[in-house]
Amino acid sequence: MISGKRIIPSVRTVSLAVLLVLFCLVRVGEAGGWAPGWVRHFGDDFLCLPLLLTLVWAAHRLAGRPASYRLPLKHSLAVLVVVTIYFEVVLPGRDPRAVGDPLDFLMYLGGLLFFHFVMNRPGREASGRVVVPHPQTN
Amino acid sequence: MDSRRAALGPAPSKGIPMNRLEFRDWFLTAAILLGAMVLITALSL
Numbered sequence: 001m002i003s004g005k006r007i008i009p010s011v012r013t014v015s016l017a018v019l020l021v022l023f024c025l026v027r028v029g030e031a032g033g034w035a036p037g038w039v040r041h042f043g044d045d046f047l048c049l050p051l052l053l054t055l056v057w058a059a060h061r062l063a064g065r066p067a068s069y070r071l072p073l074k075h076s077l078a079v080l081v082v083v084t085i086y087f088e089v090v091l092p093g094r095d096p097r098a099v100g101d102p103l104d105f106l107m108y109l110g111g112l113l114f115f116h117f118v119m120n121r122p123g124r125e126a127s128g129r130v131v132v133p134h135p136q137t138n
Numbered sequence: 139m140d141s142r143r144a145a146l147g148p149a150p151s152k153g154i155p156m157n158r159l160e161f162r163d164w165f166l167t168a169a170i171l172l173g174a175m176v177l178i179t180a181l182s183l
Contacts, residue, residue, distance in 0.1 A: 052170070052171070052174050055170050055174065056166065056167050056170045056171070059166045059167075059169075059170050060163055060166055060167075063162060063163075063166055065163075072163075075163070075164075075167050078167065079167065079171055082171055082175075083171070083175070086175055087175075087178075091179070
């Protein structure tokens with residue numbers, strides 16, 4: 001403890017870490033064949049939007065947006081529409097290995113809502129790290 | 139007037155206009171989305 005302050009990870013950071021661990025588990029489970037069917041079918045679809053929108057948010061931040069920046073809902077909705085059309089309509093029509101499933105849209109939507117209401121919170125709490133004063137010890 | 143102007147200091151920079159900021163944000167969103175779709179398609183199919 002150098003500065004006498006504690007650093008608490010933000011909701012966004014913790015959520016991102018949990019999502020990345022879940023994503024790795026889903027991929028390993030799919031490769032190993034031990035993941036349940038619903039995880040194989042919907043795990044990637046639910047995790048796709050929060051991870052993708054976090055990347056978009058990070059790009060906006062790197063381009064100069066402030067730490068309190070909140071990704072506008074119109075960007076999230078545009079990503080949802082494009083991802084749904086591409087992965088559920090265009091790709092299944094061009095490649096027989098891809099499967100279009102209407103339920104996938106609900107998973108994308110669930111991921112978007114998770115990002116918007118849990119990870120995409122305004123203020124310092126969602127912007128990276130929160131520094132709080134360390135309690136005085138006499 | 140000149141002395142008042144000098145006391146105020148230089149005029150503040152206007153920075154990037156809002157519509158150009160919006161365009162930059164949309165460009166970044168589209169670039170990330172396009173890159174992710176290409177990557178996912180290449181890796182999973």
